[in-house]
Amino acid sequence: MSAVIEEHHDDHDHKPTGIGRWLFSTNHKDIGTMYLWFSFTMLFIGGALALVIRAELFEPGLQFVEPEFFNQLTTLHGLIMVFGVIMPAFVGLANWMVPLMIGAPDMALPRMNNWSFWLLPGAFGILIASLIMSIMGMGSAPNFGWTFYAPLSTTYGPDSTDYFIFSVHMMGISSIMGAINIIATIINMRAPGMTYMKMPIFVWTWFITAYLLIAVMPILAGVVTMMLTDRNFGTSFFDAAGGGDPVLFQHIFWFFGHPEVYIMILPAFGIISQIVPTFSRKKIFGYSSMVYATSSIAFLSFIVWAHHMFTTGMPVATELFFMYATMLIAVPTGVKVFNWVSTMWQGSLTFETPMLFAIAFIFLFTIGGFSGLMLSIVPADFQYHDTYFVVAHFHYVLVTGALYGIFAGVYYWLPKWTGNMYDESLGKWHFWVSTISVNILFFPMHFVGLAGMPRRIPDYNMQFAEFNQIASIGAFIFGFSQLILLYNVIKTIRGKNTEKATDQVWEGAEGLEWTLPSPAPFHSFTTPPTVK
Amino acid sequence: MNKDDKKVVKNLMFVVVGMFGFGFALVPLYDVLCEVTGLNGKTGVQYVSEEQMQVDTSREIKVEFLANLNANMPWEFKPLTTALRVHPGEVAKVVYVAKNTSDRDIIGNAVPSVSPGQAASYFMKTECFCFTEQVLKAGEEKVMPVVFIVDPAIDEDVREITLSYTFFIKPGSEDAKASVEASPAGSVSIALSTPLTQH
Numbered sequence: 001m002s003a004v005i006e007e008h009h010d011d012h013d014h015k016p017t018g019i020g021r022w023l024f025s026t027n028h029k030d031i032g033t034m035y036l037w038f039s040f041t042m043l044f045i046g047g048a049l050a051l052v053i054r055a056e057l058f059e060p061g062l063q064f065v066e067p068e069f070f071n072q073l074t075t076l077h078g079l080i081m082v083f084g085v086i087m088p089a090f091v092g093l094a095n096w097m098v099p100l101m102i103g104a105p106d107m108a109l110p111r112m113n114n115w116s117f118w119l120l121p122g123a124f125g126i127l128i129a130s131l132i133m134s135i136m137g138m139g140s141a142p143n144f145g146w147t148f149y150a151p152l153s154t155t156y157g158p159d160s161t162d163y164f165i166f167s168v169h170m171m172g173i174s175s176i177m178g179a180i181n182i183i184a185t186i187i188n189m190r191a192p193g194m195t196y197m198k199m200p201i202f203v204w205t206w207f208i209t210a211y212l213l214i215a216v217m218p219i220l221a222g223v224v225t226m227m228l229t230d231r232n233f234g235t236s237f238f239d240a241a242g243g244g245d246p247v248l249f250q251h252i253f254w255f256f257g258h259p260e261v262y263i264m265i266l267p268a269f270g271i272i273s274q275i276v277p278t279f280s281r282k283k284i285f286g287y288s289s290m291v292y293a294t295s296s297i298a299f300l301s302f303i304v305w306a307h308h309m310f311t312t313g314m315p316v317a318t319e320l321f322f323m324y325a326t327m328l329i330a331v332p333t334g335v336k337v338f339n340w341v342s343t344m345w346q347g348s349l350t351f352e353t354p355m356l357f358a359i360a361f362i363f364l365f366t367i368g369g370f371s372g373l374m375l376s377i378v379p380a381d382f383q384y385h386d387t388y389f390v391v392a393h394f395h396y397v398l399v400t401g402a403l404y405g406i407f408a409g410v411y412y413w414l415p416k417w418t419g420n421m422y423d424e425s426l427g428k429w430h431f432w433v434s435t436i437s438v439n440i441l442f443f444p445m446h447f448v449g450l451a452g453m454p455r456r457i458p459d460y461n462m463q464f465a466e467f468n469q470i471a472s473i474g475a476f477i478f479g480f481s482q483l484i485l486l487y488n489v490i491k492t493i494r495g496k497n498t499e500k501a502t503d504q505v506w507e508g509a510e511g512l513e514w515t516l517p518s519p520a521p522f523h524s525f526t527t528p529p530t531v532k
Numbered sequence: 533m534n535k536d537d538k539k540v541v542k543n544l545m546f547v548v549v550g551m552f553g554f555g556f557a558l559v560p561l562y563d564v565l566c567e568v569t570g571l572n573g574k575t576g577v578q579y580v581s582e583e584q585m586q587v588d589t590s591r592e593i594k595v596e597f598l599a600n601l602n603a604n605m606p607w608e609f610k611p612l613t614t615a616l617r618v619h620p621g622e623v624a625k626v627v628y629v630a631k632n633t634s635d636r637d638i639i640g641n642a643v644p645s646v647s648p649g650q651a652a653s654y655f656m657k658t659e660c661f662c663f664t665e666q667v668l669k670a671g672e673e674k675v676m677p678v679v680f681i682v683d684p685a686i687d688e689d690v691r692e693i694t695l696s697y698t699f700f701i702k703p704g705s706e707d708a709k710a711s712v713e714a715s716p717a718g719s720v721s722i723a724l725s726t727p728l729t730q731h
Contacts, residue, residue, distance in 0.1 A: 108537045176548055184540040218548050222555025237559060241602035241700050243643065248562050252555060315650050 015522050023118075026110035027522065028095045031117050033417075035092025036410070038120055040486070042084035045128065047479050049077040054441075054475035057468050060460050069134065070458035071143035076131050078146025079164075082264065083171050084124050086398065089406045090267040091116075091178045094206045097413060098182060100513035100520060101200045103191025103529045108184035116177040123170035130160035145456060147257070150238035150249035154230045161231065165224045172221045179213035182206055191512070193531035197291070200511055201284065204291050205270030208298045212259045212266075215302075219256040223249065247312055254305035262301045264398060265365075266294060268405025269336055272358045274511075275412050276340050279355035280347025281508035286339040293332035293339075300329045310381045319378045326376035330369065337366055352506070353427030357408035360435050361401060368396030371446065386456075389449025395442045400435075407434075407485065414492055415501035419519030422492040426484055433481040440474030578663050579656035579681070587621035588684040594692045595682070597626055602700035606634035607668065609699050612675075620684040628661065628676045630699065632668035639702040640666045647694045654686035655693060665702055 015021060025031055053073050056064050065073065095113065099106055107113050127142075134141040142164045144152035153161055186207050190199070199207075226237040226249075236242025238249045277284045284290065306314065306322040314322075340362050349355070371393040375384050384390060407430075415421050444467035449455075453464045460468065492498055501518040512531070516524050533541070595618055597611035608631040618624045632638055642662040646652040657663075661676035668674055682693065 109533065109541070180541055180544045180548075183544060184537045187540055188534075188536040214544055214547050215551055218550075218552035219555040222552050226556075226559075240643075241604075241698060242703070245562070248559065251562060252558050255555075255558070313647075313649060 024114065026106070026114055028099050028107045028110070028113065029417075029520065029522065031107075031113050032092045032095030032097075034117055035088045035095060035120075038117070039085050039089035039092060039406075040489075042080050042088070042124065043482065044486075046077050046080035046085055047482065049073050049080070051475060051479050053077065054472040056458055057460070058472040059469070060462055060465055062459055065458065067458045068140060068143065071145075071456065072131060072134055072141040074456050075142045075145055075148075076127070079127060079142070080124070081398070082146060082260075083168075084120075086264045086402045086406070087175065088120060090206075090209070090264075090402075091175075093202075093267065093271070093406070093409050093413075094178075094182055096417065097513060098185055098203055098206060099189070100416075100516065100524060101203050101511055102186065102189065102194055103512045103525050103531065104185060104189035105523065105525050105528075107181050108189055109181045112177050113181050116174045116181065119170045119174040123167045123174065126163050126170075127167045130163045133160070147253060148227070149253070150227065150230070150246045154227055154238050157227075157231065162228070165228050168224045169221055172217045175213050176217045179210035179217070182210040183214070186210075191525070191528040191531050197288065198531060200270075201273035201287070201290050201294075202267070202270035205266045205273070205294050208294050209263050209266045212263050212298055212301065216256045216259040216263075219252065220260075223252045223256065226252075247309075250309050250312065251305070254308045255302075257308065258305040259298075259301040261394075261397075262297055264402045265405075266297065268361065268365075268402045269294065271405045271409040271412070272340060272361055273336075275354045275358040275408055276343050276362075278412075278506050278508045278510070279350050279352060279358075280344045281349075282343055282347040284339065285342035285345075286335070289335055290339055293335040296332040297329060300325065300332070304329065307376055307381075310378050311385045323376055323378050327373065330373055333369055337362060337369075350507075352411075353422070353424060353431055354408045354412035356428070356431045356435075357404050357411065360431070361404040361408060364396055364400035364404070364435075364439075368393055368401055371396065384449065386454055387449040388445040388453045388455055391455050392442050392445035392449055395445070399442065400438055410485075410489070412506075413513075414489065415505045416513060416516070416518050416520055418493050418495065419501055419517075420492050420495040421499040421501050421505075422488050423498065426488045426491075430481060430484040430488065433484065434478060437474045437477035437481060441471050441478050442474070444468075444470045444474075578660070579658050585621040585681055586684055587619050589619050591688070592617045592619055593682055593686075593690065595624070595680075596692065596694045597628070598694060598696035599628060600696060600698040602698060605638075605640065605699050605701055607632050607638070607640065607699060609697075618682060620682045620686055623658070623679060623681050625659075625677055625679045628678065628697065629673065630666065630668060630676065631673040632670060635670045637667065637669045640668065640699045641702050642666065642697045642699050645696045645698070647696070648690065651682075651686060651690050651693045654683035654690075655695070656681045656683060662697060666699075 016024070022030065022034060025034070052065065053070070056062075056070060095107065098104075130141040133139060139160060140158035141160050142148070142153070143158060144156075144161075148157075148161075148164070153164075186199070186203060226235070229235040230237050230239060230244075236244040238244050238246050240246060273284055273290060304322055304326045306318065307326045310319055310322075340358075344359075351359075371389065375381055375390065375393060411422060411427055448464045448467045448471075451464065453460055503517055504514045505518060506514075512525075512529060513520070515529065594615060596615045597613060599609045599611055601607055601609055608629075610629060612627045612629060616624060616626060630640070644657070644660070644662045646655045657678060657680045659677060659679035661678065666674065666676065678695075680695075
């Protein structure tokens with residue numbers, strides 16, 4: 001797991017050794033590395049669950065798992081991918097890159113940083129333990145979907161729901177501390193001359209994301225606390241029989257949940273905004289409009305939550321408000337997409353792996369954005385709601401959106417982290433196999449969804465069989481193609497048969513992180529650089 | 533931690549605590565919003581008519597009646613009429629029957645709900661067993677009338693309204709049996725001549 005292999009020892013690195021280096025780490029690079037490896041591990045666990053789901057759905061009828069266990073698979077897959085893969089990967093990238101990009105020696109609160117990370121293995125240990133216990137026949141794991149709607153999670157929740165609640169509390173504390181750390185770093189530790197409007201877009205998007213986290217993670221903590229007291233202490237927040245209301249659960253959950261989906265995409269926007277200018281050898285088009293567009297998306301994310309609940313029986317006026325507010329988000333998002341395309345326009349483009357993933361991101365995320373626009377139309381949503389069309393939509397924005405953004409960022413910065421160039425042809429193999437298979441996997445889901453196949457079911461009507469088989473084949477190719485990335489990353493870290501990376505790494509790269517040696521030394525910017 | 537970081541952490545912790553509180557504040561806010569707007573079928577308090585409403589004989593609205601029991605409630609509960617056609621503005625009366633099938637006295641509260649939600653604020657109840665708590669002694673049976681008017685101002689699109697009641701045990705009353713004996717409400721009960729199950 002040693003991410004940094006020392007070659008030229010030009011500053012006085014005193015690295016702790018052994019397991020203590022990682023357990024007690026206060027170094028932003030080591031903590032970033034741990035976040036990224038944690039996320040990578042969770043990607044394979046969550047992916048394995050997805051493959052069991054796709055194997056079951058290969059044919060109609062029940063093949064491998066019981067319906068009760070199928071529900072646990074979908075729930076754990078969703079929770080692990082959202083809270084265990086996408087969010088920690090972004091925090092890991094922020095840990096590594098924010099101090100390097102703003103010329104800071106470390107994060108503002110390094111001890112808290114350590115704690116933020118080490119809460120995560122505990123949180124996911126508990127969650128995954130409930131699945132292992134379920135496999136061993138000791139009661140059910142959480143089985144109510146990652147959205148844990150009441151009363152499925154309150155009155156009818158399995159005993160392990162209390163594990164789940166504790167786990168979510170820990171993830172929430174971890175995220176809040178991580179966000180506070182990032183904000184404090186950005187506000188207080190920018191190098192002299194680095195004004196807010198000179199910060200790299202990745203830093204900007206994380207700055208805004210961190211505020212979103214601070215605003216909504218406490219709401220999530222609140223809603224699981226209400227569940228906890230409803231389940232164990234006789235309150236009836238969500239129990240109609242006691243004067244509560246299950247629909248209230250959905251309102252509170254989505255008041256958290258909608259900003260949450262932007263938490264999972266804004267940092268990816270930032271990564272793409274770093275990569276596209278580098279490989280176009282141009283400055284980013286419309287820097288300030290990028291910043292304002294990101295802020296607008298963050299603001300709008302707070303007033304659109306009920307578009308997840310159009311079928312709960314809302315009055316027409318409310319549905320219209322949430323429909324129009326949702327459609328409004330297409331405007332700042334469109335600004336970003338056009339800015340990326342304009343950045344590429346007349347640039348001298350080269351297509352290394354990070355750029356390939358970035359271009360695929362722009363194209364495929366936009367497809368996901370368009371299906372989101374379709375879902376925002378109230379009368380149409382009554383047909384799409386809770387079908388595979390929704391599944392197709394959010395996998396386009398989360399897999400080919402958020403995850404592709406992370407892949408692009410990992411390839412882009414891996415030479416800076418390790419000092420070695422990754423294997424470009426393996427990178428291209430990873431890209432092409434993933435991109436073809438991910439479309440085989442998720443595109444047919446649009447069609448079965450429109451034809452009426454509901455989500456979260458282990459068995460389905462014969463008419464959906466062909467498209468499900470195609471999707472399952474794509475799923476297995478996509479799943480196993482991630483092993484190429486794992487191999488490539490390990491190969492790059494080990495540094496045998498790889499090229500040494502230069503300090504700038506990429507010909508068109510600009511920014512403070514590229515002024516440091518590759519690999520970035522254990523302690524960097526101990527004297528702040530000056531930004532002109 | 534230096535001074536600047538302390539300030540940022542302090543301010544952000546206020547936001548965190550504030551938003552945690554806001555999550556809980558959404559509960560009463562949601563209730564108030566539903567009551568003010570009539571969303572979610574929350575009906576108003578007792579309606580007292582100031583003047584005779586104009587009966588709109590040009591249209592009819594079908595009103596359906598439902599009865600539900602909380603899982604812990606050992607009663608039988610049903611409407612004697614399951615559906616009624618009324619003109620908006622017309623005064624109508626239906627009767628619900630409840631029977632305490634347990635061997636202990638129970639105080640119950642009925643919570644009404646009207647669907648669709650947009651009809652809730654036009655559904656006026658002038659008399660309802662849901663306005664007061666209902667006390668049934670062990671084995672006692674009781675008829676409970678509901679008198680209502682549908683406001684003629686109701687949207688033309690609404691052709692059906694469902695009125696649903698859920699009875700649940702008054703919170704905390706199970707510990708205080710003595711109050712049941714002392715309550716005068718128990719004395720107004722009427723024994724039904726026909727058993728409940730025949731309806």
